[in-house]
Amino acid sequence: MNIRAFVERRFGEYMGLPKAIYIIFVVRIVNAMGNFVYPFLTFFLTQKIGFSASEASNFFMLSSILSMLGSIVGGKLADNFGRKKLMLILQGAAGLIFAACGFLDNSILIPILLAFAGMFNGAAQPANSAMVADLTNKENRKPAMSLLYLGINIGFSFGPAIGQFLYRSYPSMIFFGNAGSIFITLLLVALFVKETAPTVEEVEEGMKLNDDEAAESSNILISFKKRPTLLLFLVGKTVNQLVYSVIGFAIPIQMARTFGETMGTEYYGYVLMWTGIVVITFTIPIIKLTNKIRPIVNIALAGVFYAVGFGMIGIISNFWLFMLSGFIFTIGEILEATNAGVYIANHSPMNQRGRFNSIIPMITGMGSTFGPKIFGITIDTIGIYSVWVMCFVLAMISSVFMLWLRLFEDKWHEKKYGRAL
Secondary structure, eight states: OOHHHHHHHHHGGGTTOOHHHHHHHHHHHHHHHTOOTGGGHHHIIIIIIOOOHHHHHHHHHHHHHHHHHHHHHHHHHHHHTOHHHHHHHHHHHHHHHHHHHTTSTTOTHHHHHHHHHHHHHHHHHHHHHHHHHHHOOTTTHHHHHHHHHHHHHHHHHHHHHHHHHHHHHOTTHHHHHHHHHHHHHHHHHHHHOOOOSOOHHHHHHHTTOSSTTSOOSSOHHHHHHTOHHHHHHHHHHHHHHHHHGGGGTHHHHHHHHHHOHHHHHHHHHHHHHHHHHHHHHHHHHHHHHHTTSOHHHHHHHHHHHHHHHHHGGGGOOOHHHHHHHHHHHHHHHHHHHTTHHHHHHHTSOTTSHHHHHHHHHHHHHHHHHHHHHHHHHHHHHHOTHHHHHHHHHHHHHHHHHHHHHHHHHHHHHHHHHSSOO
């Protein structure tokens, strides 16, 4: 078999995409691989700066608020000012801040600067997401977004190992390395990716489209109101994010109680590493199997995998069964991650993609924000077993809800546009 035939057989879904998508794929790998600061930020704040756990948590809360505020402003600017220009300016500012932190040793100024770097990154994110939606259409959006998701996970598979070495041996290099990765990616975008924001003429033409991607002259609240299926989708997506938040909170507690603190921590690390391997190994086969299935159905299927993968944790005590659980819920993650963005893009007006991509993560992020608090109260009041029952029930409810939404959106689409999806 020649090389071309092999590539077409294994990676055929990713061939023929816009060239800019391949550049952004490389950008996502480099960004994720060079994301040295945030994975080790808790250690840096507590060990190098001397923050208490409470002070470190206050920093993360402040940083999250600033990132959220930045995202709101960035979404508006991305629609009015342009995707590419905004990314270059805002992420460039974040890169300069990271570089400055590398010269400050263990100064108290570092967490303050990093909070503002998070704000600039948050402001750039809607432009990034809108650019991908601009570059794709309903036919190639799913493989394009799955390729970019794969790129992020490839980068994260190597980045933490490099970051761990730098943090232990040359702490200031985590800032310089992070800044360097940002500047490399911005150079790639500047040289090889054109501005993707729709022109005035394209917006006027887009108003004639007979689907949810049609351009809007109304404000964003009215645009959301015109898309009830998207609003309903966000309800189910928020529930899924709440369930998925057990990975960083309840699973470590469960494993520590099952195997003891020392072995539980070690085994938890193995499970996380295993889930990364699953993402890299199974994303392409899953895309091949589900490419013809509508995104909403794939997300309903993701809920079933979440229900089984997380629900079984309450009745297992063997390490290899935890690894099986990790495999199952990660399949759900792949299904959701490669389809949710497609669904959102397919239902966002072409001239408001920046604003939609700033508001929607805030809505669905409530699940992961409040999930640990809800599960913590549950553990303290009625026990950790109830968490896994709750995850099973919520994930199954979300799955059934998404299947109902699939039927509802057919009726809504036919009523509004005169044709079924």
